[in-house]
Amino acid sequence: GENVEQHPSTLSVQEGDSAVIKCTYSDSASNYFPWYKQELGKRPQLIIDIRSNVGEKKDQRIAVTLNKTAKHFSLHITETQPEDSAVYFCAASRVRLDDKIIFGKGTRLHILP
Amino acid sequence: GAVVSQHPSWVICKSGTSVKIECRSLDFQATTMFWYRQFPKQSLMLMATSNEGSKATYEQGVEKDKFLINHASLTLSTLTVTSAHPEDSSFYICSARFYGGGSEAFFGQGTRLTVV
Numbered sequence: 001g002e003n004v005e006q007h008p009s010t011l012s013v014q015e016g017d018s019a020v021i022k023c024t025y026s027d028s029a030s031n032y033f034p035w036y037k038q039e040l041g042k043r044p045q046l047i048i049d050i051r052s053n054v055g056e057k058k059d060q061r062i063a064v065t066l067n068k069t070a071k072h073f074s075l076h077i078t079e080t081q082p083e084d085s086a087v088y089f090c091a092a093s094r095v096r097l098d099d100k101i102i103f104g105k106g107t108r109l110h111i112l113p
Numbered sequence: 114g115a116v117v118s119q120h121p122s123w124v125i126c127k128s129g130t131s132v133k134i135e136c137r138s139l140d141f142q143a144t145t146m147f148w149y150r151q152f153p154k155q156s157l158m159l160m161a162t163s164n165e166g167s168k169a170t171y172e173q174g175v176e177k178d179k180f181l182i183n184h185a186s187l188t189l190s191t192l193t194v195t196s197a198h199p200e201d202s203s204f205y206i207c208s209a210r211f212y213g214g215g216s217e218a219f220f221g222q223g224t225r226l227t228v229v
Contacts, residue, residue, distance in 0.1 A: 032216040043206060043220040044157065051216065089156060095216040098145040098164070101208070103157045 002027040004092050006104025013080055014112050021075045021107045023090035030092040033073050034101070035064060037086045044089060048075070051095065077109075085111045115141050115214055119207055119221030126197055126228055134192045134224045136207030142187035143209035147218070148180075151204040163190040163207075197228040 003026040013019045025033075031052035036044035050057045050064045050073065057064050061080075066073040077084055087108050093101040116139040126132050136146055144165045149157040161182055162170040169182035181193040194201055206223040210216065 034217070041204070041223070041225070043222050046217055049216065093216070093218075097210045097212065098162070100147055100159050100162055101218050102159065103149075105156045 002030065002092065002100075002102045004090060004102050004104040006090050006107060008107060009105065010108045010110070012110040012112055015080055015082060017080055019075075019077045019080055019084070019109055021088055021090065021109075022072065023074070023092075023104050024070075024072050025092040025102075026071070027092065028071065029094060032093045032095045033064070033066060034091050034093070035062075035075050036089045036091065036103075038089060038106075039086050047088075080109075080111050082111050082113070085109055115139075115211060115219045117207065117209055117219045117221045119205075119224050121224060122222060123225040124227070126226070128198055128228055129196055131193055131195045132197055132226060134194075134205055134207075134226075136190045136192070136209075136221050138188045138209050138211070138219075141209075141211040141214065143190075143211055144187060146184060146190040146207055146209045148182065148190075148192050149206045149208070151206060151223075157206060160192075165190075194226065197226070199228045202226055202228045 006023045034049035037047045038044045061078045063076045089106045090104040091101045118137045120135045146163040148160045151157045160175045163182045163184040165184045171177045184190040207221045208218045
């Protein structure tokens with residue numbers, strides 16, 4: 001079945017530095033790749049997503065890159081701030097409404113003062 | 114954005130009893146809803162896909178007789194944890210996607226189940 005690998009599991013960066021989280025997926029039919037931020041006890045919050053017809057997408061300090069050939073996608077957060085501290089999940093799916101979204105294991109991001 | 118609402122937000126039940134969790138799409142129709150379980154410090158694990166008017170599709174390793182799913186209308190799916198045990202204590206979250214919502218999945222606020 002579909003599998004999404006995510007690395008690292010924990011990441012600590014100095015405030016103001018950049019953070020990068022990497023994921024790989026197994027199902028070549030996947031064409032939708034969302035990234036979520038989750039705070040303790042709350043629902044996942046979509047922070048950015050990308051479809052397979054695009055190689056890169058940016059929204060202010062957050063960017064995602066996709067390499068379809070390598071089945072690899074990454075989240076980049078620049079100029080990190082304390083409020084960026086959270087757990088981040090990558091995921092993969094198809095764009096069909098009845099297609100399930102499979103999550104990576106998550107990355108706990110710590111922004112150090 | 115679209116709203117998915119879960120009820121209850123938290124519940125404590127005695128071992129051996131059953132608990133029902135509701136997932137409602139408040140401003141859109143959802144022919145398909147998804148149920149996830151999340152243990153502390155772990156990821157969201159898909160349990161099953163709920164299909165309106167038909168049987169749910171369960172992921173490998175999920176007991177369908179223990180986790181009963183009913184999707185009787187286009188706006189409501191329910192998950193019933195039967196004969197709950199302490200190891201069923203977890204955070205349960207539902208999600209749905211809809212036409213006009215792009216590819217985005219909308220999540221309920223989750224239900225914290227504690228079995229004592």
